[in-house]
Amino acid sequence: MITGNFEYHQPSSVPEALALLSDLGDEARVIAGGHSLIPTMKLRLAMPEHLIDLQGIKELKNIDVSNGEVRIGAMTTQAELIGSDELFQAAPIIRETALQIADPQVRYMGTIGGNVANGDPGNDMPAVMQCLDATFLLQGPDGERSVAAREFYEAAYFTARDELEILTEIRFSACEGGYSYGKQKRKIGDYATAAAAVLLTKGADGSCTAASIALTNLADTPLYCADASSHLQSNGVSEDSIASAVASAMEQIEPVDDNRGPAEFKKHAAAIILTSTIRQAWARA
Template sequence: MIPRPFAYHAPDSIGAAIALLSDFGDQAKLLAGGHSLLPMMKLRFAAPEHLIDLRRIKGIRGIDMQGDEISIGAMTTEREILASPLLAMHLPLLVETARQIADPQVRYKGTIGGDIAHGDPGNDHPAVMLALDARFVLVGPHGERVVPAADFFLGTYVTAIEPDEVMTQVRISKPAVGSGACYAKLKRKTGDFATAAAAVVLRMDRGICADIAIALTNVAPTAMRAEAAENALRGRPVEDAAIAEAGDLAMAACEPAADLRGDEAYKRAMAGQMVRRALRTALSRCTG
């Protein structure tokens, strides 16, 4: 449980970090909170020759809101998300999600950017980002680009980030007033990845589902939207039968891999259960 040797860099600007990435190419890895990367390095599954620590870089940590857009620096920790009055008021879904990630110590170190950029379908933020239609700011040698979450997760551990890019910010439009949301996660114990989890953002209009986003964690090679389930709900009252049907459609869409948490059938069923659980809770939180 000792990493292979590497050189350590702690640049103090994004520019310097990108320059290092450009210099070292695929021999380099970015270090954010380190709670995904360092364990991989200790097992020697990952062995970068250069580790570029982002901790000294100013301006990529913190939570802000301009108009209806909430921006979260990529190096913002789960602990900061949990303790943010701004998010508690305007985006409680993110607080609810962070509460269910790992454990208290890991949350002091773990960052939202790291959680997203790692591309692990078991991480919790990706599905939530999909459900919120978040956008990610990626900065590279040729400047900045903004990639929607829907275009970001390409495969297990594969994302749209280029090797010489750094994620600096997550941007989320504040959900419409009156909408309700929920992240429902089934896990074996504290610190575990989800057996299955579902993020739901729901807006009701006079008893009818006006807008709905459903995304799933850890039941496919990447986090995924359950579009068929969304389509089935949109424009309908969200009643027991509709909730049950949405769960069934989400089950049909996922492609889980068996592990000690359960076989494919169980994970599929639990994806359905988490969708139903999240839908019911989100509905109860809707005020529209």
């Protein structure tokens, strides 16, 4: 459980970090909170020769809510997300999700940028970002570009981020209405057996005016469930429509057997979790 040798770099600005990344090339890895990368390095499954630590870049650590838009710097920790009342007002699902990630010690170090950029299907924030229809800001040698969270994930640990880019910021619109992040896990600190992010808006007449559903750890990427979402929006929220929406979402999932259980169990649990999460979001809408 001791990492291989590596050089440690702590740039103080994004351009400096980008320059290091360009210079050092394939042998360098960017590190945020380190809670995925360091264990991998300790197992010597990853042996980068250079670590570029983003902790010294102050501009990446901020939460800004203005004009209905939320901007979160990539190096903002889960604990800071939980602690921000401003963010809770704008998107309460973030706090609810962050509180279900690992344990307090991990949340003091783990960052939202690391969580969404790593491409680990077990991470919770990617599905929440898809649910929020967030945009990720990427900075690279050729400048800045943004990619929608719903377009970002390609396969496990493969994302739209180029190796020479750094994910610096997350943007999404403040949301109204009901929200819920439901997660089944074996214990504190575990990844989800199945988890669901749901946002629902209720019109004055009781109709569903907006719906968004995404799932965690049920395929090799987070899953935005477009059909299930639009089904609720078109048909309103009732036990029948929830059942149809869940059935639709379940067609998308491809869980795999692991120590959390066989795929058949996960499929069943996922439907239960999604159903209860929709119900809770609607109750809060």
